[in-house]
Amino acid sequence: MIKNKDLIITRTPLRISFFGGGTDIPYFFNKEFGQTFSVAINKYVYVIIKTHNNYDEKYRINYSKTENINSLSLMKNMRVKSILKYFKITKPLYISTISDIPANTGLGSSSAFTVGLIKAILVLKNKKMSREKIADLAFKIEHSLKEDLGKQDQFISSLGGIRHLIYKKHSTEIKNNSILKNQIEKILKNSFLIYTGQKRQSKNILKKQKKNFKKNFYNLVQLKNNVDKFINLLKKNKDIKSIGYLFDNSWKLKIKLSDNVSNTKINKLYDNLLNNGCYGGKLLGAGNGGFIFMIINNKSKKKILNKFKNYKIFQPKIDYHGSVILKK
Secondary structure (H helix, E strand, C coil), X not given: CCCCCCXXXXXXXXXXXXXXXXXXXXXXXXXXXXXXXXXXXXXXXXXXXXECCCCCCCEEEECCCEEEECCHHHCCCHXXXXXHHHCCCCCCEEEEEEECCCCCCCCCHHHHHHHHHHHHHHHHCCXXXXXXXXXXXXXXXXXXXXXXXXXXXXXXXXHCCEEEEEEECCEEEEECCHHHHHHHHHHHHCEEEEECCCCCCHHHHHHHHHHCHHHHHHHHHHHHHHHHHHHHHHHCCXXXXXXXXXXXXXXXXXXXXXXXXXXXXXXXXXXXXXXXXXXXXXXXXXXXXXXXXXXXXXXXXXXXXHHCCCCCEECCCECCCCCEEEEC
16 A cells, blocks of 8 residues: 655665675675675765646656656656566656766665665555665666666665675575674775776676686685675784785785776876875775775775876765654
8 A cells, every 4th residue: 555655765775895895796695695884974875755746647757867758658667667576666656866976986775775675665655665675676676677787785774784794595694793893993084985987897707707607716715805804804903904905815806807807097197196105995886986995094094085186086884763754
C-alpha cells in the first residue's frame, strides 16, 4: 500500500575504499572469500521522490539526463526501472537526484543512489527493511543489470561508518571495528582526496579485469591480504608512514590488474605527490579517473596543498549515519 507522501528525501554517503577492492566481486568471492576495509564519508547523494497527478507524464526522472515517460517499459535508466518494477510501483512519480561529488569519480555514487532510492521507496510503501537487507537488495538489483560490480559500495552506503566486510558465496559478514575508530580518524586527518579531473565508466574497466581473472588471481589475493596487514598496523598503532607505504603497495598491485586502471596523467600526478612528501595512496574506484586518496604527515599538509592548489582537494570525515531519511 502506498501512503500519501508529498515529498521524500534521502541522504546516502559516498565512500573511500581503503583495501581489498576487487575481491568483493562475485567472480572472486565465489571461488575465494573476499574482504574490504572502507569508510563512509561526509559527501552525499540525495534522492528526492514525489507522487503527483500530472496526467501528461507518469514518470519524470532527473539524473544526468531527464526522462519524461508514460510507461515504465520506456524508461532508459535501468537502476530506477528495476527498483520500480521490484516494488511494483505503478503510481505516477517524480524522481530526482543531487550529488555533492560528480558521478563516475570512484566514490561509489551509483550504488549510493540505488540504496537511497530503495530507502525512499520503502517509506513511500510504508515498509521496513534492515540496513543490511537494503544493501543486499541494492547489490542484487545492480548485479542483475549484468554489471561486474563489487558488493562493498551498497553496504558502506547503507550502513555508514567504518566497515570491514567479508564476502562469501552465500553471505556477507560485517565485522565490528569500533576499537579502530581513533586510528581511522587519525588516518583521515593525515590524508586528503585530490581530483584527477578525469571521469570514467567503471563497468568498462571491471569488464576487462574480469577477462584477466586467471592472470590476476594472485594479485587479488594479495589485495585481500592487505586488509589483514592494515588491521594489524592499526592494532599495533603503527606510524602514519607505514600505513602510507601499505596504500602504495596496494596501488601498485591494482595497476597490474588491467592496463586501463591508470594512465599517464594519473601516474604523473601520483608520482608528483610522492615526490612532494606524501607517503602513499591509491586511485579510488575501478580506476582510470576520479579521486586519488593520499596519506601525508599532517605537519606537511599545508605546504603540499598550496603546491597543488590548482586541483580540487578536500579532506574527508567519517559519516557514521549511513543512508538516512531527511524528509517524509
